[in-house]
Amino acid sequence: MYDKELDMLCTSPQPNSENLSRYYESDAYISHTDSGRGLLAMLYQTVKKYSLKKKTGLIKKINKKPGSLLDIGAGTGAFLYAAKKNGWKIDGVEPNEKARDLATEKGIELLPALDDIENKQYDVVTLWHVLEHLPDLDNVVGKISDLVKPGGNLVIAVPNFKSYDANYYKEFWAAYDTPRHLWHFSKIAVKKIFKEDFQLIECKPMMFDSFYVSLLSEKYKNGRSFSLGAIFTGLRSNLRGFRTKEYSSHIYLFRKHQ
Numbered sequence: 001m002y003d004k005e006l007d008m009l010c011t012s013p014q015p016n017s018e019n020l021s022r023y024y025e026s027d028a029y030i031s032h033t034d035s036g037r038g039l040l041a042m043l044y045q046t047v048k049k050y051s052l053k054k055k056t057g058l059i060k061k062i063n064k065k066p067g068s069l070l071d072i073g074a075g076t077g078a079f080l081y082a083a084k085k086n087g088w089k090i091d092g093v094e095p096n097e098k099a100r101d102l103a104t105e106k107g108i109e110l111l112p113a114l115d116d117i118e119n120k121q122y123d124v125v126t127l128w129h130v131l132e133h134l135p136d137l138d139n140v141v142g143k144i145s146d147l148v149k150p151g152g153n154l155v156i157a158v159p160n161f162k163s164y165d166a167n168y169y170k171e172f173w174a175a176y177d178t179p180r181h182l183w184h185f186s187k188i189a190v191k192k193i194f195k196e197d198f199q200l201i202e203c204k205p206m207m208f209d210s211f212y213v214s215l216l217s218e219k220y221k222n223g224r225s226f227s228l229g230a231i232f233t234g235l236r237s238n239l240r241g242f243r244t245k246e247y248s249s250h251i252y253l254f255r256k257h258q
Helices: 017-022 039-063 078-085 097-105 137-147 164-172 187-194 209-222 228-244
Strands: 008-010 068-072 089-093 122-128 148-159 198-205 249-256
Touching: 039 078, 039 122, 039 148, 039 209, 039 249, 068 078, 078 089, 122 137, 137 148, 137 187, 148 187, 148 198, 164 209, 164 228, 187 198, 187 249, 209 228, 209 249
Parallel strands: 068 089, 068 122, 122 148
Antiparallel strands: 148 249, 198 249
């Protein structure tokens, strides 16, 4: 369903919270596992290691020195583990019990829900491919805003349904990931949703996403575990993005108003 006012798509109908949680129980849901079994999983874990360095470098750049950090949708805790090693005071939220258990093995204790955080604000709050999963978007955006200190930073990464690879694969585009993804954002939508409390500082492309998403999309469309065509589609998506500024995924860097 298209929301014209916000320029975004909404999954309809949406599963209730009890049914929604079942879609995350599969071992095939890579974000909740540290497994590298299978070609796509191995590729995901390889890119993940590189991305962790980029992510920790990014929060260092925007905050200058390590401070307090909250990661919402922390998965198995890999990002928080890396941030902790870099001197950050960390908290994290992850509703999936199996993912929390894997984080505990790293020495990272995660809370199951945002509501478990009371009377606390952070220098940096991050959501790496998480906002699209969260029910009751208006309410959760308010909660997120309350968790960021005035003058603090909010970092959000989400897929972009206006990218070349999204238009190429259409209903087979893996980043639609329905029904787990409840919301499908454009750049305009993300800016509008957070404009009341935040100023957009920068919007950065996630260059590897086009390749991974295209490989997964090709698997959904044609049943192929690996396809050179998908690699070329990912490359074309990035090349098109240089011109249109519409990449497969973007990172949005916001600063909260004082």
